[in-house]
Amino acid sequence: MATAVWEQPRRRNIFARPTATTGWYSWVTTVDHKKIGILYGVTAFVFFLLGGLEALALRTQLATPDADVLSADLYNQFFTMHGITMIFLVVMPMGVAFFNYFVPLMIGARDVAFPRLNALSYWIFLFGGIFIYSSFLLGGAPDGGWFGYAPLSTKLPTDGMDFYAVGLQFLGIASLAGAVNFIVTILNMRAPGMTLMRMPVFIWMALVVSFLLLFAMPVIAVALFELMFDRLFGTNFFQVAAGGDPVLWQHLFWLFGHPEVYILILPAMGIVSEVLPTFSRKPLFGYAAVVFAGAAIGFMGWGVWAHHMFAVGLGPVANAAFALSTMFIAVPTGVKIFNWIGTMWGGSLRFNTSMLFSVGFVAMFIIGGLSGVSHSIVPHDAQQTDTYYVVAHFHYVLFGGALFGIMSGLYYWWPKIFGHRLGEGLGKLNFWLWFIGFNLTFGPMHIVGLQGMPRRIYTYPDGMGWNLWNLMETVGAFVIAVSTLVFLVNVAVSRRKGRYEAGADPWDARTLEWSIPSPPPEYNFAEIPVITHRDDFWHKKYFVGPGKTAEPVFSGGAAEAEHEAEHHIHMPSPSYFPVIAAFGLLVAAYAVIFGLPAVAIGLLITTLGFFGWVFEPGAAE
Amino acid sequence: MELFRGLKARGRRFLLGVLAASFALFGSACETNVGPQDFLTPEGPVARRADGLWDVTFAIAVVIFVVVEAVLVFTLVKFRRRPGREAAQFHGNTKLEVILTLIPTLILAGLAVPTVKAIADLSKKSEGALDVTVTAKQFWWEYKYPDAGVVTANEMHVPTRTPIFLSLESTDVIHSFWIPDLTGTQDVIPGRTNNMQFIADEPGTYWGQCKEYCGLSHANMRLRVIAHEPAEFERWLQDQSQPAANATSGAAAEGQQIFLQTCVNCHAVQGTEAKGTIGPDLTHFASRETFAGATFANTTENLRKWVDHPAAIKPGAPMPDYGLSAQEIDAVVAYLQTLE
Numbered sequence: 001m002a003t004a005v006w007e008q009p010r011r012r013n014i015f016a017r018p019t020a021t022t023g024w025y026s027w028v029t030t031v032d033h034k035k036i037g038i039l040y041g042v043t044a045f046v047f048f049l050l051g052g053l054e055a056l057a058l059r060t061q062l063a064t065p066d067a068d069v070l071s072a073d074l075y076n077q078f079f080t081m082h083g084i085t086m087i088f089l090v091v092m093p094m095g096v097a098f099f100n101y102f103v104p105l106m107i108g109a110r111d112v113a114f115p116r117l118n119a120l121s122y123w124i125f126l127f128g129g130i131f132i133y134s135s136f137l138l139g140g141a142p143d144g145g146w147f148g149y150a151p152l153s154t155k156l157p158t159d160g161m162d163f164y165a166v167g168l169q170f171l172g173i174a175s176l177a178g179a180v181n182f183i184v185t186i187l188n189m190r191a192p193g194m195t196l197m198r199m200p201v202f203i204w205m206a207l208v209v210s211f212l213l214l215f216a217m218p219v220i221a222v223a224l225f226e227l228m229f230d231r232l233f234g235t236n237f238f239q240v241a242a243g244g245d246p247v248l249w250q251h252l253f254w255l256f257g258h259p260e261v262y263i264l265i266l267p268a269m270g271i272v273s274e275v276l277p278t279f280s281r282k283p284l285f286g287y288a289a290v291v292f293a294g295a296a297i298g299f300m301g302w303g304v305w306a307h308h309m310f311a312v313g314l315g316p317v318a319n320a321a322f323a324l325s326t327m328f329i330a331v332p333t334g335v336k337i338f339n340w341i342g343t344m345w346g347g348s349l350r351f352n353t354s355m356l357f358s359v360g361f362v363a364m365f366i367i368g369g370l371s372g373v374s375h376s377i378v379p380h381d382a383q384q385t386d387t388y389y390v391v392a393h394f395h396y397v398l399f400g401g402a403l404f405g406i407m408s409g410l411y412y413w414w415p416k417i418f419g420h421r422l423g424e425g426l427g428k429l430n431f432w433l434w435f436i437g438f439n440l441t442f443g444p445m446h447i448v449g450l451q452g453m454p455r456r457i458y459t460y461p462d463g464m465g466w467n468l469w470n471l472m473e474t475v476g477a478f479v480i481a482v483s484t485l486v487f488l489v490n491v492a493v494s495r496r497k498g499r500y501e502a503g504a505d506p507w508d509a510r511t512l513e514w515s516i517p518s519p520p521p522e523y524n525f526a527e528i529p530v531i532t533h534r535d536d537f538w539h540k541k542y543f544v545g546p547g548k549t550a551e552p553v554f555s556g557g558a559a560e561a562e563h564e565a566e567h568h569i570h571m572p573s574p575s576y577f578p579v580i581a582a583f584g585l586l587v588a589a590y591a592v593i594f595g596l597p598a599v600a601i602g603l604l605i606t607t608l609g610f611f612g613w614v615f616e617p618g619a620a621e
Numbered sequence: 622m623e624l625f626r627g628l629k630a631r632g633r634r635f636l637l638g639v640l641a642a643s644f645a646l647f648g649s650a651c652e653t654n655v656g657p658q659d660f661l662t663p664e665g666p667v668a669r670r671a672d673g674l675w676d677v678t679f680a681i682a683v684v685i686f687v688v689v690e691a692v693l694v695f696t697l698v699k700f701r702r703r704p705g706r707e708a709a710q711f712h713g714n715t716k717l718e719v720i721l722t723l724i725p726t727l728i729l730a731g732l733a734v735p736t737v738k739a740i741a742d743l744s745k746k747s748e749g750a751l752d753v754t755v756t757a758k759q760f761w762w763e764y765k766y767p768d769a770g771v772v773t774a775n776e777m778h779v780p781t782r783t784p785i786f787l788s789l790e791s792t793d794v795i796h797s798f799w800i801p802d803l804t805g806t807q808d809v810i811p812g813r814t815n816n817m818q819f820i821a822d823e824p825g826t827y828w829g830q831c832k833e834y835c836g837l838s839h840a841n842m843r844l845r846v847i848a849h850e851p852a853e854f855e856r857w858l859q860d861q862s863q864p865a866a867n868a869t870s871g872a873a874a875e876g877q878q879i880f881l882q883t884c885v886n887c888h889a890v891q892g893t894e895a896k897g898t899i900g901p902d903l904t905h906f907a908s909r910e911t912f913a914g915a916t917f918a919n920t921t922e923n924l925r926k927w928v929d930h931p932a933a934i935k936p937g938a939p940m941p942d943y944g945l946s947a948q949e950i951d952a953v954v955a956y957l958q959t960l961e
């Protein structure tokens with residue numbers, strides 16, 4: 001290697017930017033949105049496996065009455081960690097993984113607006129997840145529920161809820177930084193000609209989600225600080241005896257928590273809105289309505305939080321008002337369902353795995369939506385609240401919705417990311433097991449809920465009429481586990497070279513990311529495209545002929561038109577300062593719990609990280 | 622492609638099978654499996670009011686579900702890719718979109734009216750209601766009948782056909798009071814007094830349980846409401862307002878001695894020096910069918926286990942283990958069983 005000779009003698013200044021493009025060091029220092037997207041996805045998937053194992057343990061305990069598989073203590077830790085994991089460490093970061101990889105590709109940009117900030121977000125997310133999970137080894141995981149209701153959460157004796165308060169705060173920083181990054185990227189870095197109303201729906205959803213995060217995270221941050229202060233420094237935000245108010249926590253938590261629901265589901269809706277048109281060979285039905293409905297959900301989502309609190313005793317006026325807002329947020333959601341069906345109507349539907357997951361999303365989301373409306377019937381919500389009926393509802397939304405959407409996105413974009421498809425045979429098996437396992441697990445929860453089984457109970461007596469359903473649910477959970485294994489096998493098998501080689505545009509798709517090679521080069525677009533249409537790439541391949549059918553623009557299309565122009569393209573250089581800054585925060589987080597003075601050390605590391613960040617040269621020399 | 626077809630057909634058959642099976646199971650469950658906390662079988666006007674709203678909502682939801690899923694399945698079958706099938710290129714249909722937005726809006730408006738009316742109606746206190754104060758503690762319920770000066774735990778006795786007006790308070794964390802057959806949930810929150818009201822039509826025992834996660838033994842914080850004909854209820858109230866009789870002989874007398882040495886700080890037995898208020902009032906303990914958050918049947922064997930080591934059968938129960946000998950335990954249990 002002759003080039004090594006050139007690099008050796010140079011004395012590197014400590015601020016010099018790292019240059020590795022392969023190997024683990026390149027992953028640690030990367031600021032490439034695609035690599036960061038993959039890191040997000042892989043990390044979130046690992047947490048999905050952990051959260052899934054917790055779920056299996058919970059379901060095993062509940063399979064039979066009076067069971068003794070988990071102690072009450074472990075059960076409470078597991079159900080708390082299952083919720084925290086699936087929400088903060090799986091579904092949210094999975095959405096971010098897709099945003100990272102595809103926002104720049106779909107708007108015709110070469111990277112996000114702030115590549116190093118993007119890396120910082122990832123490292124904070126990873127360290128935050130490790131931090132929370134390390135509580136299992138440090139005296140006990142959080143056991144006050146993901147909702148952490150005060151004053152119980154202020155009184156639980158282990159350090160678990162400290163990890164909760166500090167850990168979620170920590171993860172919140174990552175979300176905020178990410179939100180700012182995507183808002184700026186989407187608003188400022190679109191290719192020429194891509195007006196807002198030409199953006200793919202997925203990008204719209206990324207924008208709405210980012211705004212929701214921007215406004216929702218500060219609210220939970222306040223609540224978490226108050227909880228942390230009550231626990232660690234003896235303040236009295238939630239202590240009645242000292243004039244505090246436990247209901248304050250609930251208002252803050254749900255003011256964040258309801259928009260959070262949309263933060264979790266909108267990315268999946270965006271994915272489905274890309275997948276359905278592609279495999280129906282049709283444009284999205286009612287684009288404007290879908291975009292507007294997404295934005296409307298984003299706004300209305302701020303006005304429904306107290307429907308989580310109908311039993312608190314807010315009084316008939318508040319309950320009636322929130323009942324109404326909750327009913328009417330169902331309208332834009334319903335609009336989306338109609339538009340997705342409208343998208344398929346008249347199309348030429350190709351049922352590969354990605355499409356199946358998207359169709360499954362639509363079919364299952366209807367159920368979650370309908371049961372959601374039933375919660376707004378306040379007098380009856382007083383019955384079903386905190387029963388398994390609610391557990392069924394939100395799993396139909398977050399699993400039947402979000403996770404189906406995410407799986408659809410994985411099968412859809414896999415060839416773009418890795419250059420090869422996932423196998424369709426195993427994919428179908430993956431889907432059907434997923435679908436059946438899901439319904440077997442969460443379908444009976446509706447019934448057992450209506451039969452009066454409350455949530456968050458580690459055991460239940462015989463003779464309540466719940467036994468059969470619980471057993472079915474447990475079987476279903478294991479079917480989902482098998483399905484997940486099938487997915488992993490599919491990933492492993494499909495990697496074998498040449499098996500499912502995919503070109504730039506394997507699905508004959510519609511949006512910009514398919515116009516460049518798979519996997520995309522580091523700089524994404526050799527030449528920034530000029531946009532003239534919504535679904536611009538499709539319009540480069542087809543025009544609408546007489547009789548409203550698609551006719552190919554003569555041969556070749558635009559795919560892979562450009563090559564090898566890379567020498568002139570300057571990409572942001574890698575940097576090791578984001579990971580250093582994030583690491584400092586991790587040290588500070590442990591210090592908050594275990595030895596306050598060490599916070600200074602952590603913050604010092606972070607400050608040094610930012611210092612280097614500011615002073616490192618703009619590019620590798 | 623071959624594989625894909627096979628799977629699809631098989632998948633559809635699977636789906637039908639699952640649907641059919643779940644309907645069959647659901648049907649049979651409704652027939653035979655009505656558990657004691659099933660709230661689709663209301664036994665009083667408050668629960669019935671909620672149930673009426675549910676029936677309407679559920680019917681509408683089923684219709685919407687069937688229609689939308691049918692349209693979806695129809696679309697999937699009709700427009701599946703076949704040789705020669707061309708996708709029609711259209712972007713929307715404004716008229717249809719407006720109509721499909723209006724329909725759910727109107728349905729929801731239709732649901733909103735009775736819902737708001739029910740919320741308003743159910744928030745009023747009825748005249749002639751019997752007041753009961755409920756205090757929730759980790760992990761049991763205390764009931765006070767202020768007019769009669771009676772205190773009991775976990776099993777609430779009420780007269781039938783009489784509005785019962787509850788004032789709910791908590792001394793530690795948030796709990797939630799719920800008797801599915803009679804009324805919905807009301808959170809019980811430290812620092813405030815919430816209210817709820819219910820009526821039981823018929824004599825009987827109604828089950829419920831704490832619904833807000835409240836710590837280790839949240840699952841074991843259950844409750845019962847026992848409704849009597851009004852005259853019989855008066856008799857019960859009379860009995861409960863009597864002090865306990867002194868145990869004068871045998872194991873029970875020995876048990877009383879031990880009780881008055883070890884248990885007095887937390888438990889009250891009217892008519893003795895035991896005046897503790899941390900744990901349940903035990904004056905008429907033996908008249909209860911269950912204990913410790915209605916979790917255990919009030920039997921000798923269960924009591925022995927409880928007095929021996931409470932946290933072993935109810936995790937986190939805030940009652941200490943005194944390391945009593947088997948003989949002492951027998952004596953204490955014998956005493957508890959005299960507290961009719």
Ligand SMILES: [Cu+2]
Pocket residue numbers: 760795796797831832833834835839842
């Ligand atoms: Cu409780």
